[in-house]
Amino acid sequence: MRNPLSDKVIDIKPSGIRKFFDLVVEMNDPNVISLGVGEPDFDTPWHIREEGIYSLEKGRTFYTSNAGLKELKEEISAYLERKCHVEYDPANEIMVTVGGSEAIDIAMRAMLNPGEEVIIPQPSYVSYQPCVVLADGVPVIINLQEKNEFKLTAEELEAAITPKTKILVLPFPNNPTGSIMTEEDLKPIAELCVKHDIFVISDEIYSELTYEYPHTSIASLPGMKERTVLINGFSKAYAMTGWRLGYACAPDVILHQMLKIHQFAIMCAPTTSQYAAVEALRNGNDDVAMMRESYNQRRRFLVHTFREMGLDCFEPFGAFYIFPSIKSLGMTSDEFAEELLKKEKVAVVPGTAFGDSGEGFLRISYAYSLEELKEATDRMARFVSWVRKEKNL
Amino acid sequence: MKEKILSVIEKNSKISIKDLAIVLGEPEEEVAKAIYEMESDKTICGYHTIINWDKTNREKVVALIEVRVTPQRGHGFDHIAERIYNFPEVDTVYLMSGAYDFCVMLEGKTLKQVSAFVSEKLSTLESVTSTATHFVLKKYKDHGTIMVSETNKKERQLITP
Numbered sequence: 001m002r003n004p005l006s007d008k009v010i011d012i013k014p015s016g017i018r019k020f021f022d023l024v025v026e027m028n029d030p031n032v033i034s035l036g037v038g039e040p041d042f043d044t045p046w047h048i049r050e051e052g053i054y055s056l057e058k059g060r061t062f063y064t065s066n067a068g069l070k071e072l073k074e075e076i077s078a079y080l081e082r083k084c085h086v087e088y089d090p091a092n093e094i095m096v097t098v099g100g101s102e103a104i105d106i107a108m109r110a111m112l113n114p115g116e117e118v119i120i121p122q123p124s125y126v127s128y129q130p131c132v133v134l135a136d137g138v139p140v141i142i143n144l145q146e147k148n149e150f151k152l153t154a155e156e157l158e159a160a161i162t163p164k165t166k167i168l169v170l171p172f173p174n175n176p177t178g179s180i181m182t183e184e185d186l187k188p189i190a191e192l193c194v195k196h197d198i199f200v201i202s203d204e205i206y207s208e209l210t211y212e213y214p215h216t217s218i219a220s221l222p223g224m225k226e227r228t229v230l231i232n233g234f235s236k237a238y239a240m241t242g243w244r245l246g247y248a249c250a251p252d253v254i255l256h257q258m259l260k261i262h263q264f265a266i267m268c269a270p271t272t273s274q275y276a277a278v279e280a281l282r283n284g285n286d287d288v289a290m291m292r293e294s295y296n297q298r299r300r301f302l303v304h305t306f307r308e309m310g311l312d313c314f315e316p317f318g319a320f321y322i323f324p325s326i327k328s329l330g331m332t333s334d335e336f337a338e339e340l341l342k343k344e345k346v347a348v349v350p351g352t353a354f355g356d357s358g359e360g361f362l363r364i365s366y367a368y369s370l371e372e373l374k375e376a377t378d379r380m381a382r383f384v385s386w387v388r389k390e391k392n393l
Numbered sequence: 394m395k396e397k398i399l400s401v402i403e404k405n406s407k408i409s410i411k412d413l414a415i416v417l418g419e420p421e422e423e424v425a426k427a428i429y430e431m432e433s434d435k436t437i438c439g440y441h442t443i444i445n446w447d448k449t450n451r452e453k454v455v456a457l458i459e460v461r462v463t464p465q466r467g468h469g470f471d472h473i474a475e476r477i478y479n480f481p482e483v484d485t486v487y488l489m490s491g492a493y494d495f496c497v498m499l500e501g502k503t504l505k506q507v508s509a510f511v512s513e514k515l516s517t518l519e520s521v522t523s524t525a526t527h528f529v530l531k532k533y534k535d536h537g538t539i540m541v542s543e544t545n546k547k548e549r550q551l552i553t554p
Contacts, residue, residue, distance in 0.1 A: 347551060
């Protein structure tokens with residue numbers, strides 16, 4: 001039989017997260033506490049779920065138009081104007097997608113020609129690089145630095161730009177580091193993008209989860225809206241991961257091509273989820289504020305606790321992750337995570353799952369109750385002192 | 394800061410002052426001082442535990458009683474309320490708008506004990522004109538806490554990107 005597979009797909013490395021997931025599942029131990037989850041621990045607020053149920057009762061079980069429900073696109077437009085101070089025309093510049101993930105994929109496919117380069121700052125979410133490769137683009141990685149709190153600097157960006165650079169992926173607030181880019185941080189990046197005529201895919205899925213500093217979208221900076229694909233969604237802000245609903249906003253020339261792919265590959269995002277999302281945008285603000293406050297409390301607790309363990313941990317102001325360094329213990333991220341799992345039954349994700357520059361770091365999620373975090377960090381503190389003793393540190 | 398403290402301990406009164414200070418990002422001494430002040434001025438009236446007694450062997454009967462009264466000149470409702478809330482078996486007393494005046498909740502060991510309280514103590518108060526007693530059959534939710542849910546195990550995957 002001939003080879004049934006695509007070489008391009010075979011060459012893509014499986015996600016580093018998958019490997020660790022298998023390890024945890026193999027253990028099959030009920031005493032394992034995981035701090036490895038990248039989704040909220042809250043249930044979707046009831047009024048949003050109730051709206052989904054109501055739409056089913058009403059028999060709203062048909063396809064919506066390809067780009068999504070008109071009401072939903074109008075709510076998204078109003079929301080972005082309110083929150084991010086950028087205006088998008090609901091009829092031509094907004095489309096509803098199956099999670100932010102679909103938006104990332106189709107944006108790459110709509111914009112890239114073979115050989116064109118996409119700059120991806122890492123550590124970052126696992127899907128950017130494979131999506132670029134599948135769209136025949138060439139990923140160019142920037143290894144973000146801890147000393148810059150894992151923000152992207154203009155110097156780093158300028159050094160990575162070549163005549164073939166077409167797109168910059170801007171993944172802030174960041175999974176896995178929790179780093180954010182303030183308006184001041186974004187300005188020099190925006191200037192470089194204009195100067196070198198580069199487009200931006202700005203993944204702002206964690207935009208509602210910033211602490212102490214407000215979120216700024218790069219699309220709101222001068223000259224940027226026309227070269228930005230803004231991606232956001234409902235998963236993180238409204239605890240709606242399983243509903244699979246996101247959206248992309250872009251100039252109509254880009255959006256219409258993205259919509260073409262979406263139309264052939266997906267048809268439309270889930271109808272029930274779209275009705276629920278309308279309710280989320282109309283009446284979900286208090287829920288978001290409640291969840292944000294709760295995450296913020298846990299964030300302070302974790303930063304404090306890891307520093308008390310004697311591990312370096314910069315204070316992250318976004319998403320629901322902290323990214324402590326274990327370099328002082330003389331172990332790799334993989335070694336630490338595997339040993340910790342075996343010895344104290346705590347699962348954390350090695351920083352390397354998000355790029356080589358994650359070596360020496362761990363992603364700790366705080367989408368857990370304070371009680372769970374306390375138990376898990378007690379175990380980790382015990383493990384860290386054990387390692388220090390073993391190694392005479 | 395006081396309201397932030399309250400919003401945390403309203404749902405979790407077990408949290409230590411040290412942890413409370415950490416999660417709020419405030420100095421421990423100031424948090425302790427604020428709590429002391431609120432305890433003193435009765436902003437914080439107590440620390441109770443929400444118990445689902447149905448899970449125990451202890452028999453309990455909970456009743457909600459609608460009470461109609463004739464308010465007294467010069468004292469309004471407060472004086473009558475005091476006569477009612479001083480009974481230790483009375484759990485809750487609210488003054489209500491609408492069809493009746495007081496909502497009184499109480500716990501007894503048996504139906505008989507509750508009926509006895511109503512007929513002998515409550516109805517016989519001078520200003521009380523009528524009562525209607527409703528017995529609680531099942532508690533689903535109390536103080537914002539759902540009591541009937543199964544273990545509420547999260548169905549999240551253990552590791553996700």
